[in-house]
Amino acid sequence: MNCEAFRESIYDYLDETLSLSEQKGFEAHLADCAGCRDALQRESQLSNRLKNDFERAVSATTLDHVDRRRIVAAAERELTERSDRPKNSFWTHIVSPIAAAVATLAASIWVGSQPMRFPPLAPQSSVDTDYRNHEVRFRVSLSSGGYIFRKEGDQVIDALTSDTVFADGTLVVTR
Amino acid sequence: MDEADLVGALKNGDSAALESLVETHGTRLLRSAMLLCGNETHAQDLVQETFVQAVRSIRRFRGQAGLYTWLHSILLNLTRHHHRDNQRLVYDNELAAKEVVSFEERPSGLDFESASLELERALRKLSDSHREVLVLRFYEQMKIDALAVHLGVSKGTVKSRLHYAIREMEKLLPPEMNLFGAHGTKEKI
Numbered sequence: 001m002n003c004e005a006f007r008e009s010i011y012d013y014l015d016e017t018l019s020l021s022e023q024k025g026f027e028a029h030l031a032d033c034a035g036c037r038d039a040l041q042r043e044s045q046l047s048n049r050l051k052n053d054f055e056r057a058v059s060a061t062t063l064d065h066v067d068r069r070r071i072v073a074a075a076e077r078e079l080t081e082r083s084d085r086p087k088n089s090f091w092t093h094i095v096s097p098i099a100a101a102v103a104t105l106a107a108s109i110w111v112g113s114q115p116m117r118f119p120p121l122a123p124q125s126s127v128d129t130d131y132r133n134h135e136v137r138f139r140v141s142l143s144s145g146g147y148i149f150r151k152e153g154d155q156v157i158d159a160l161t162s163d164t165v166f167a168d169g170t171l172v173v174t175r
Numbered sequence: 176m177d178e179a180d181l182v183g184a185l186k187n188g189d190s191a192a193l194e195s196l197v198e199t200h201g202t203r204l205l206r207s208a209m210l211l212c213g214n215e216t217h218a219q220d221l222v223q224e225t226f227v228q229a230v231r232s233i234r235r236f237r238g239q240a241g242l243y244t245w246l247h248s249i250l251l252n253l254t255r256h257h258h259r260d261n262q263r264l265v266y267d268n269e270l271a272a273k274e275v276v277s278f279e280e281r282p283s284g285l286d287f288e289s290a291s292l293e294l295e296r297a298l299r300k301l302s303d304s305h306r307e308v309l310v311l312r313f314y315e316q317m318k319i320d321a322l323a324v325h326l327g328v329s330k331g332t333v334k335s336r337l338h339y340a341i342r343e344m345e346k347l348l349p350p351e352m353n354l355f356g357a358h359g360t361k362e363k364i
Binding site: 008011012015017046047050051053054055056057058059061062063067068070071072074075076078079 | 188190193194197198201202205206209210215218219222223226227229230231291294295309310312313314316318319320334337341344
């Protein structure tokens with residue numbers, strides 16, 4: 001083992017993770033090279049000193065009773081929320097997103113097939129998942145607006161009207 | 176309750192297991208968070224969020240690493256986000272107020288509190304990756320192999336970071352604390 005390989009192996013030697021043959025080579029070089037002996041001594045001293053310094057720097061920091069209770073309370077809220085959430089990820093991760101996509105697609109097709117009236121407003125859709133009954137209910141709606149004019153005396157009053165039509169549907173998912 | 180039982184109880188949503196988890200690992204995590212972020216208030220928040228995330232993802236814990244190591248990996252991730260969000264570390268006002276004694280006025284031997292402050296101050300000046308590697312090596316006492324896994328880098332990268340981080344500490348620590356000073360290398364191991 002040369003000096004460069006020796007110095008690259010110092011941490012492994014201190015960690016006692018060298019193989020038997022590597023350790024023999026390391027120790028043979030250690031016996032012959034004063035410079036590397038100094039380097040090893042320095043690293044070893046520094047390791048011990050820094051371990052003590054790090055430990056000492058935070059030794060006064062503790063998680064007291066109040067802190068522990070606060071942390072436990074926060075984590076318990078997470079536990080409660082977790083138990084309230086449906087365990088079947090099939091519903092949360094697969095069915096609901098697919099249902100939402102289907103509802104949006106259906107709304108788009110339906111809106112596209114409607115005769116356009118001025119001024120057309122954006123279609124709306126909503127999805128409601130019933131985990132217990134394995135149902136996904138959706139509603140799509142389209143509002144179309146118009147103007148009404150009436151005369152009161154010499155004044156002409158206009159008003160924006162909105163005519164909304166709905167379509168509801170239910171997807172029942174069976175496995 | 177051994178670790179496997181504790182994990183099993185946590186997976187079943189057992190509150191007593193949660194208290195036991197915080198009791199067992201809370202203080203050590205807080206100390207590590209203190210060294211990593213340099214501010215006790217932020218460290219408290221990071222530790223709380225670590226336990227919340229641990230509860231959230233305990234079902235994914237497979238026991239390949241110890242429970243503390245797993246918790247620490249969550250803490251480390253949160254600390255990195257914290258640093259990223261804050262862009263750079265901000266000095267703790269409380270700590271800064273304590274640094275009123277000039278270097279020349281200090282007694283030659285550093286007392287307990289001064290030594291701790293010097294170490295904390297030096298750590299704050301390091302880059303995140305250098306601070307992480309020093310804290311994991313010298314406070315968490317991780318071996319190079321474990322460090323590489325924990326940080327998700329190669330052993331060579333760990334050694335390199337450790338080498339340069341130590342050289343930086345050499346420059347940042349006052350001579351009384353610096354083993355590379357004139358008297359340091361003459362000490363017996």
